Amino acid sequence: MKNILVTGGAGFIGSNFINHILKERDDYFIINLDKLTYAGNLENLAESEARKNYRFVKGDICNPELVNYLFEKYKIKHVINFAAESHVDRSILGSSIFYQTNVIGTNVLLETARRNEVEKFLQVSTDEVYGSLGAEGLFTEATPLSPNSPYSSSKAGADMMALAFYHTYGMPVVLTRCSNNYGPFQFPEKLIPLMILNSLNDKKLPVYGDGMNVRDWIYVIDHNRAIDLVFEKGRTGEVYNIGASNEMPNIKIIQLILQHLKKSDSLIEYVKDRLGHDRRYAIDSSKIQTELGWKPQYTFEEAIQFTIKWYLKNEQWWKRIISGDYLKYYEQQYLAR
Numbered sequence: 001m002k003n004i005l006v007t008g009g010a011g012f013i014g015s016n017f018i019n020h021i022l023k024e025r026d027d028y029f030i031i032n033l034d035k036l037t038y039a040g041n042l043e044n045l046a047e048s049e050a051r052k053n054y055r056f057v058k059g060d061i062c063n064p065e066l067v068n069y070l071f072e073k074y075k076i077k078h079v080i081n082f083a084a085e086s087h088v089d090r091s092i093l094g095s096s097i098f099y100q101t102n103v104i105g106t107n108v109l110l111e112t113a114r115r116n117e118v119e120k121f122l123q124v125s126t127d128e129v130y131g132s133l134g135a136e137g138l139f140t141e142a143t144p145l146s147p148n149s150p151y152s153s154s155k156a157g158a159d160m161m162a163l164a165f166y167h168t169y170g171m172p173v174v175l176t177r178c179s180n181n182y183g184p185f186q187f188p189e190k191l192i193p194l195m196i197l198n199s200l201n202d203k204k205l206p207v208y209g210d211g212m213n214v215r216d217w218i219y220v221i222d223h224n225r226a227i228d229l230v231f232e233k234g235r236t237g238e239v240y241n242i243g244a245s246n247e248m249p250n251i252k253i254i255q256l257i258l259q260h261l262k263k264s265d266s267l268i269e270y271v272k273d274r275l276g277h278d279r280r281y282a283i284d285s286s287k288i289q290t291e292l293g294w295k296p297q298y299t300f301e302e303a304i305q306f307t308i309k310w311y312l313k314n315e316q317w318w319k320r321i322i323s324g325d326y327l328k329y330y331e332q333q334y335l336a337r
Contacts, residue, residue, distance in 0.1 A: 001053070003029045005076045007061050007109065008083030010034035012186045013124070015044035017082070017224040022048050024228070029053045031074050033067075034083070035060045043317060044185040061105035064112065071116045079113050080122045080231060081106060084158075087189055088128075088151045092275055095150035102154035103161070110165050110173075118172065122231050123162040125177045127216070127241070128152035132278035139177075140284045141239040148276045163237070172236040176227055179243040179283045183220035183303070184310045188322055192304075195254050196311050197318060199263045209273035211251030214280040218244040219303035222296040229292045243283025244296040260308050 008014045009032035018030055030048075034040045036058055048054050055074075059066045061083045070076060083105060085091065085098045106123070113121050130139045131146030145160070147153040159175055166173040182192040198205050226242045234240055251268075258265060288294045298306075311318060 001027055001029050002078050003031065003074050003076050004078040004080060005031050005033060005070060005074070007033045007079070007081045008040070010036060010040035010042055010044060010056075011082060011086075012039065012044075012183075012190075013181055013220055013223065014082035015041070015185055016183060016220045017080075017227060018045060018054070019048050020221060020224045021228060022051055022054060026053065029074075030055070031070060031076070032056045033059055033061065033070060037085075039086075039187040041185070041321070043320075061109055062100060064108050067108055067112045068115075071112055076113075076116060077119045078231075079109060079118055079120070080124065080227065081109055082124050084124075084155065086126075086151065088149050089189075089274065091149055091151035091154070095154075098150050098154040099157075102151075103157045106158040106161060110162060110171070114165060114169055114171055120231060120236075121162070121165075121171060121173045122227065122234075123159065123173065123175045124227065125155050125159050125175055126152065127177050127179050127243070127281050127283055128278070129156040129159060129177065130281070133280040133282055135280070138282045138284035139241060141177075141241055141287055148278055159239075163239075166237045174230055174234040174236055175239040176230050177239060177241050177283075178223050178226070179216035179218050179281060181218055181220045181223055183307055184314075185317075186220075188318060191250060192253065192257070192307065193311065193318070195257045196261070196308055197322065199257055199261045199267060200311075202263070202267065204269040205254055205258075205267050206269050206271045207251060207254060208271060208277060211254070211268075211270065212249045213277060214247050214249050214282070216243045216282045217246045217248060217253070217300055218242065218296060219298040219300075219306075222298055225297070226288060226294050229294050230288065233292050235291075240288045240292075241283045241285050242288060242294075243285045244298075244300070245283070245285070246300045247280075247282050248300070256304060257308065260305065
């Protein structure tokens with residue numbers, strides 16, 4: 001039995017990972033540490049709560065006393081760090097919490113993990129640390145980091161720190177950098193759930209600029225399968241890019257959602273572009289495919305249908321999520337990544 005500290009496990013990707021992995025593995029004991037900020041939701045983990053090999057702890061990764069207590073209590077030897085402030089627009093409005101959580105919090109985890117001689121520390125990161133691509137080319141693991149937002153710069157700082165702990169202390173650190181995720185339980189400030197819910201409610205769909213900003217989209221379950229493989233078999237000190245080779249401009253994503261829901265394109269409303277908006281991301285995931293045998297199982301066409309159906313079937317979940325006044329503010333002024 002591996003005692004694994006999973007941080008940020010009540011968020012979108014982390015909760016999907018825990019639900020997925022506990023179905024697949026009975027040799028993992030998951031201790032989920034999450035602060036339960038606005039994007040953390042224990043409802044996401046309803047199917048895992050009753051499992052004997054799962055524990056939830058509410059707390060902040062920036063709290064060294066708590067983190068150390070959990071390492072000692074559960075004899076933690078493995079860490080998967082999902083915990084992060086992750087919304088670009090929020091980082092533009094206020095950057096301090098992004099550096100606090102994403103940099104200082106990661107440092108607390110790394111220092112505690114080093115003292116406790118962990119056997120694997122997996123830092124979950126993003127392709128946004130690479131900056132923006134032109135019309136051609138792909139991000140590889142050797143692409144220089146060139147972050148353009150407070151969010152991506154905070155993640156780049158955490159990445160460099162994690163690799164420094166590997167090079168300086170010989171800590172068994174491994175990094176993943178993934179493209180844009182979508183799927184169940186995604187907080188509705190992000191592009192796909194926001195467009196689904198606005199379409200369902202016949203509300204305007206705000207589109208930044210000309211709508212031609214390109215992202216490489218991956219279904220969250222494919223991402224989680226990749227994380228599990230890297231956790232089990234990834235070489236320490238290495239970075240693994242994760243992507244589904246599914247580049248698509250934002251406007252096309254929105255048009256597909258409208259088609260699936262049989263809604264009119266007249267709901268689309270072009271708005272002023274976001275500050276420092278990266279034009280294009282695209283991942284070369286050949287390394288993880290060649291070394292670890294991973295490849296995406298889901299096409300975008302089938303997974304976007306799964307995602308839309310999930311939101312249709314889980315109306316009570318998203319109605320509770322969007323009942324706060326803040327979402328109206330974000331819908332009016334900002335769009336998700």
